[in-house]
Amino acid sequence: MTNEFIKNIExxxxxxxxxxxxxxxxxxxxxxxVQKPGVGITVFAxxxxxxxxxxxxxxxxxxxxxxxxxxxxxxxxxHRLKAGQTIIMPANVPHAVKAATRFKMLLTVxx
Numbered sequence: 001m002t003n004e005f006i007k008n009i010e011x012x013x014x015x016x017x018x019x020x021x022x023x024x025x026x027x028x029x030x031x032x033x034v035q036k037p038g039v040g041i042t043v044f045a046x047x048x049x050x051x052x053x054x055x056x057x058x059x060x061x062x063x064x065x066x067x068x069x070x071x072x073x074x075x076x077x078x079h080r081l082k083a084g085q086t087i088i089m090p091a092n093v094p095h096a097v098k099a100a101t102r103f104k105m106l107l108t109v110x111x
Contacts, residue, residue, distance in 0.1 A: 006033050006041070018066050021045040023102050028052070040109040046070065051098030059111030061089040068103035072096075081105075 008031055009015060020043045021029050028050050034041040054073070063072060064086045072079045073096045074089050080100065081087055089095040091111075
């Protein structure tokens with residue numbers, strides 16, 4: 001028996017990250033893959049116009065765009081992030097995410 005550090009997805013098989021979460025009208029859906037004291041990894045799907053309001057996190061947060069486009073605001077400055085692009089939201093710096101179109105992302109937070 002082995003310890004699984006990554007949960008909620010099959011191990012030893014190829015997966016499409018974009019298939020792990022579905023868009024839901026007027027909502028944000030998510031699937032947590034890792035939630036440990038030093039790291040969190042979650043896949044999100046935002047319906048168009050949905051978002052996460054300004055907040056700060058105790059660790060660096062890396063967003064990888066998987067589908068669509070979003071506006072990532074970091075310390076008051078807007079950045080348009082598209083599928084295939086990534087950005088780091090530094091620890092303890094206010095940031096927000098708003099889907100410009102339907103948007104899927106992989107979020108990794110390291111503390």
